[in-house]
Amino acid sequence: MDPKITLAIPAYNEEKYIGQCLDYAIKNSDGGFFEILVIDNASTDKTSEVASKYPGVRVIREEKKGLTRARQRAFLEMKGDVLAFVDSDTQMPKGWCAMIKNKFANNPDLAALSGPYIYYDITKLNQFFVRLYWVFLGVPVYLILGYMLVGGNFAIRKSVLDKMKGFDTTIEFYGEDTNIARRAHMFGKVEFNLKFPMYTSGRRLVGQGIMPTSLLYISNYISEAFFHKPTTQEYKDIR
Numbered sequence: 001m002d003p004k005i006t007l008a009i010p011a012y013n014e015e016k017y018i019g020q021c022l023d024y025a026i027k028n029s030d031g032g033f034f035e036i037l038v039i040d041n042a043s044t045d046k047t048s049e050v051a052s053k054y055p056g057v058r059v060i061r062e063e064k065k066g067l068t069r070a071r072q073r074a075f076l077e078m079k080g081d082v083l084a085f086v087d088s089d090t091q092m093p094k095g096w097c098a099m100i101k102n103k104f105a106n107n108p109d110l111a112a113l114s115g116p117y118i119y120y121d122i123t124k125l126n127q128f129f130v131r132l133y134w135v136f137l138g139v140p141v142y143l144i145l146g147y148m149l150v151g152g153n154f155a156i157r158k159s160v161l162d163k164m165k166g167f168d169t170t171i172e173f174y175g176e177d178t179n180i181a182r183r184a185h186m187f188g189k190v191e192f193n194l195k196f197p198m199y200t201s202g203r204r205l206v207g208q209g210i211m212p213t214s215l216l217y218i219s220n221y222i223s224e225a226f227f228h229k230p231t232t233q234e235y236k237d238i239r
Contacts (some may be wrong), residue, residue: 002101004034004081005155010070011038013239014088015046017201022054024092032097034080038088041070047088067151068176071167075158083161087152089201091120099196100155111188112181114154115196122202126210134194135212145225147190149181153198156180160187175220175230182225207238 007025011018018038024154025036038051042065051059062073075083082104086092092221103113116134119127142148161167164183171179181190205213216232223231 001105003081003104003157004079005032005082005097005100006035006037006074006078007033007084007086007097008037008039008071008074009076009088009214010041010067010074010088011043011047011051011088012041012065012070012237013043013047015043015050016239017089018047019050019053021086021088021090021092022051022057024053024090025086026056028092028094029097030122032101033084035078036079037074039070039074041065041067044149066169067173068167068169072169075161075166078158081158082139083158084155085152086198087200089203090152091199092156093197093199096196096198099206103191104155104157106158107189109159109188110157110191111184112149112154112156112190113193113196114149114181114191115193115198117150117153117200118197119202119205122205126202126205127211130205137218139192139194141221142192147181147185149177149184149190151177151180151199152200153196154180156184157188160184163187171230172233173235174232175224176214178224179220179228179230182228203236208236 040059041063042063048059060077062070104110168179182192220230220232232237
């Protein structure tokens with residue numbers, strides 16, 4: 001039996017992107033989502049107004065700003081069996097929703113599923129470097145530790161979230177995805193699959209630089225995986 005999938009989209013001041021994100025999610029899922037939640041995370045722009053125009057999309061206001069707090073609110077509000085997350089600047093490919101259904105329906109020990117980003121608005125050279133990053137660093141590390149998760153491209157079973165008691169809201173940004181993967185791995189398999197990509201904006205890579213951004217993610221992955229806490233407490237919103 002196919003699981004009911006709740007799609008959650010955390011959004012802070014994303015009036016520029018949220019409409020496009022919803023267009024792709026609705027069109028390319030072929031009605032596969034049980035529900036779609038937009039978590040308006042204390043936005044001061046028209047994010048909520050834009051998202052509310054889409055029939056069947058439930059907009060929920062979370063006044064406490066912070067990605068993990070938006071995730072926790074989605075967990076508390078969800079009505080499905082699996083909670084899937086994408087960022088508000090993503091362009092969901094066809095087959096993404098179907099792959100979640102297939103994986104969770106046929107693998108009862110699967111706790112979470114994730115895959116890489118493909119950046120649709122960066123140079124071809126930078127896209128090449130990103131592919132190298134996933135193939136020669138991301139996948140080997142995943143195979144060694146047994147878990148990896150990308151925050152804007154993952155799905156997790158609700159029963160696992162119940163055991164985890166949801167998301168760690170003490171983490172502001174960096175390391176939160178590794179924290180989710182590490183804790184979910186205690187209750188089942190966390191699969192990282194290169195055939196489960198998500199197209200997203202590379203604005204953070206461009207705004208911070210591809211090398212500094214990569215180093216931030218790598219250092220926080222290592223710190224969270226081995227010491228159970230991120231190294232970076234502060235982050236910059238890039239819009």
